[in-house]
Amino acid sequence: MTLNILGTIDLLDYDDQLELLHDQLILLKKDQFEPNERIVILHKDVVYFYYNSLTGFTTHNFFTLVRLLDFPLYVFIFLTNFSKYDQAILPFITDQRDRPTVYNTLVNNASYNNIKPLIDQPYHKEIKFHAVCLLGTVRSHRTKLFQFLKLNKIDNIKYSFNDKKSKFLSNTSHADNRSTTLNNTLYSVPHRVNDGWCQFVSNKKFAELDKIKIEPCSSPYINANNFEFYSDFAIDVVVETMFDCPHVFISEKTLRPILLNTPFIMFGPCGTLEYLKTFGIQTFSSIWDESYDLIEDPVDRFLACCKLVEEINQMELREIKELYKKVIPIVEHNRAILINYIDTVFKPLYNNRYV
Numbered sequence: 001m002t003l004n005i006l007g008t009i010d011l012l013d014y015d016d017q018l019e020l021l022h023d024q025l026i027l028l029k030k031d032q033f034e035p036n037e038r039i040v041i042l043h044k045d046v047v048y049f050y051y052n053s054l055t056g057f058t059t060h061n062f063f064t065l066v067r068l069l070d071f072p073l074y075v076f077i078f079l080t081n082f083s084k085y086d087q088a089i090l091p092f093i094t095d096q097r098d099r100p101t102v103y104n105t106l107v108n109n110a111s112y113n114n115i116k117p118l119i120d121q122p123y124h125k126e127i128k129f130h131a132v133c134l135l136g137t138v139r140s141h142r143t144k145l146f147q148f149l150k151l152n153k154i155d156n157i158k159y160s161f162n163d164k165k166s167k168f169l170s171n172t173s174h175a176d177n178r179s180t181t182l183n184n185t186l187y188s189v190p191h192r193v194n195d196g197w198c199q200f201v202s203n204k205k206f207a208e209l210d211k212i213k214i215e216p217c218s219s220p221y222i223n224a225n226n227f228e229f230y231s232d233f234a235i236d237v238v239v240e241t242m243f244d245c246p247h248v249f250i251s252e253k254t255l256r257p258i259l260l261n262t263p264f265i266m267f268g269p270c271g272t273l274e275y276l277k278t279f280g281i282q283t284f285s286s287i288w289d290e291s292y293d294l295i296e297d298p299v300d301r302f303l304a305c306c307k308l309v310e311e312i313n314q315m316e317l318r319e320i321k322e323l324y325k326k327v328i329p330i331v332e333h334n335r336a337i338l339i340n341y342i343d344t345v346f347k348p349l350y351n352n353r354y355v
Contacts, residue, residue: 114252141243240268
């Protein structure tokens, strides 16, 4: 059956403007939908979730509006980079014959636009430093990692933090003062992911981190305007958008080292490496301990990642170069997998809209 796409809604455009989302849905509403008619929803929940739940508030509000407007659920196709989104929407499905289609994507419209310049870029390594860490804009896990790097004098890993000169910073918006006049939306106080996990930690190591002043920093070895500098680094310490999150969340921060033939250490949600493997991506357990990926407690996972960072920092540069040589087949495989995914899955799925 050939689908007739009636429209596309990017939920990020309406994250704190639910009245506009309501109006957009009304424009797409029909008294009766044909069996082949669909509405594409580009899904992102990046801030607010219920405690101990897979359901984000953006999702809750969307389905509340859909219910108010009496849409059949089957007309919606969700494209999401959240790993368990099919489970997150279960509370809203009352009839298994009427449920939306969910595609879990490795690449979405936002991440593609960020990595597109890297796809055809000729690339080779001339390793001068152990690793790079682009900490991006302020989030609690990035702040703690910045404090860790500075406190422990991790000199062999070059990093930037909240560097306003860099066009490669995350452009995530933080809508903290949301309000809506629509009934039945945002009706209780949510848990803000990424923030609460480290606020009440009694661990002595975290107490030490708080001694470090939080301030923007840049490195002379990191060019704020392009990625040519990246060839100087053997490893990428990836600090994803999400850390304390019920879903794995893949952004351009993870796709960047894959396209640039670089092994990576992952500061991300539990199970991120395992999730990448479902798409054919290989990780680096052959050269270092990746058991941190399956640690559910965010504090313990963070400290395990920091321990690996310390181990990398203490190695000699010649050892780092030898490690890189060992994983060249892996990084070349991963780059090929990602480019093939973009060509054969992402572009057809997004209907070449962002190409």
